[in-house]
Amino acid sequence: QKEVEQDPGPLSVPEGAIVSLNCTYSNSAFQYFMWYRQYSRKGPELLMYTYSSGNKEDGRFTAQVDKSSKYISLFIRDSQPSDSATYLCAMSPLSGGSYIPTFGRGTSLIVHP
Amino acid sequence: NAGVTQTPKFRVLKTGQSMTLLCAQDTNHEYMYWYRQDPGMGLRLIHYSVGEGTTAKGEVPDGYNVSRLKKQNFLLGLESAAPSQTSVYFCASSQDGLADDYEQYFGPGTRLTVT
Secondary structure, eight states: OOSEEOOOOOEEEETTOOEEEEEEEOOTTOOEEEEEEEOTTSOOEEEEEEOSSEEEEETTEEEEEETTTTEEEEEESSOOGGGOEEEEEEEEOOBTTBOOOEEOOOEEEEEEO | OTTEEEEOSEEEEOTTOOEEEEEEESSOOSEEEEEEEETTTEEEEEEEESSTTOOEEOSSOTTOEEEOSSTTEEEEEESSOOGGGOEEEEEEEESOSSGGGOOOEEOOOEEEEEO
């Protein structure tokens, strides 16, 4: 079993829909949680991060962490075709002063007009 | 992407051939990483470096070697390519490994096919 589980999708939604992307994890040492967005044939780019339970909002994006359930989510409001991409969750413990993240497999999102 | 470049962008190798992938960053980052990305497998860490002259193994290091002779460059070598190494390879860098500056900056990727 992988430390980080993420449904690869694809997830197809109409423009304007609310999108929910999720990851579960098994390592209780994970303290830092990130979401990367990867457009086709490009490298991933950091979208959001958080290191506490609860919600963090940035425009149309909300990152949610529930450490008790080992579950993180990314919500996208008013989704746009330009949001079509693969979304990767990543997380890390703080171990010995170094940070090496573990990535989920990524969820492919398609927002159609 | 915060100044991370990869060379080459595409390459086709025959089984048994060798090659070196070059990653360069111009942001003076301490940490550098090599990942491979395969369909349905996400990003898997091959090797990483926490500073000039240092390297460490990641999740899938077999069949690869790395070197970090200069801080700005991180080289990934395949000594004897195998079809299982067909993949997209991403290099990344980050300021350091501490919590305050965790963001990894990725290069555009190298698409490698081994026939």
